[in-house]
Amino acid sequence: MAKVSKMIPLPIGQWEWGFLGFAGLVCLIPVVWFIIAVLLCIWVYRDAESRGMNGAMWLIIVIITGILGLIVYLVVRKDKKSGAPPPPPS
Amino acid sequence: MEDLITHFFNFVGHVVCHQIPERTLWIGGRYLPVCSRDTGAYLGLCIGYLLLPLRKKDAHGPPNLWITFFMVVPMIVDAATQTLGVRTSTNELRLITGLIFGVALAPFLVYLVSLVPLSRKLPIVQGFLPKSVRLDDKEPWLNSQSLGLGLLMAVALFFAINSVVGSTSPIFYWLLSPLIVCSVVWHIFLLPLFLALSLFAYLRTLSCSSSSS
DSSP, X not given: OHHHHHHSOOOOOHHHHHXXXXXXXXXXXXXXXXXXXXXXXXXXXXXXXXXXXXXXXXXXXXXHHTHHHHHHHHHHOOOOOOSSOOOOOO | OHHHHHHHHHHHHHHHOOOOGGGSOEETTEXXXXXXXXXXXXXXXXXXXXXXXXXXXXXOBOSOHHHHHHHHHHHHHHHHHHHTTSOOOOHHHHHHHHHHXXXXXXXXXXXXXXXXXXXXXXXXXXGGSOSSOOTTOSSBSSOHHHHHHHHHHHHHHHHHHHHXXXXXXXXHXXXXXXXXXXXXXXXXXXXXXXXXXXXXXXXXXXXXXXXHO
């Protein structure tokens, strides 16, 4: 009889819903970190290309090394190229 | 009640950490919620925030990147070499490298968080953020002396924690664990949302500027 009573599903109360919500949030963490990593890689690639650097190489470095690669990239990146040449002196 | 709180701490710690007993510090008759490396990193982040009053309010460049780099590297090398099976680390080494990593990372994270448009509206947080973010600016928002002070504080905390490892007095457990759990909740649950928003906003401005030109 005791075994049968254990099999009856209990109604989900307030605490259980709270726990499920927390568990859902926990499952979201890797997704959020993945989105951040992807956006970061896109930014590094575009920024490197806009500075005349090898965007693909820096993309791979940041994918492999994460925040360490980002710091290294910020240290070594070149100055941005100016869009138009300065006007000639009149 | 104490058991319930300890269970909650361990549950939060279990989300982010392996909690292997050999690699976790035993303080006040209990294991801390996370391993020694994570303990160092999460407490180091808290120390890093204490450096923010030393920031230059008119500077816009990122915190000294070379020093940040050299403070972040030891923990990554320690963790990577252990994961690759080259060597086995010790709890002392895990703790100190974690502390230094956290101290260096905190100002850098705050600097990144200041890219989030929402952060400018938060009542307390906005006071600690740089007025504007210019990654190319040579004048650092947090200089090398401040990071050096953070390093000293990390070393001091390392010796303090190391001296109470194995003690049976629960006060040390209750001093460290709530701080670690708060740090975990902030950095693992809330900060990712802020950073995701920041990068979305930045990419959006980039795409807008490229389409207009």
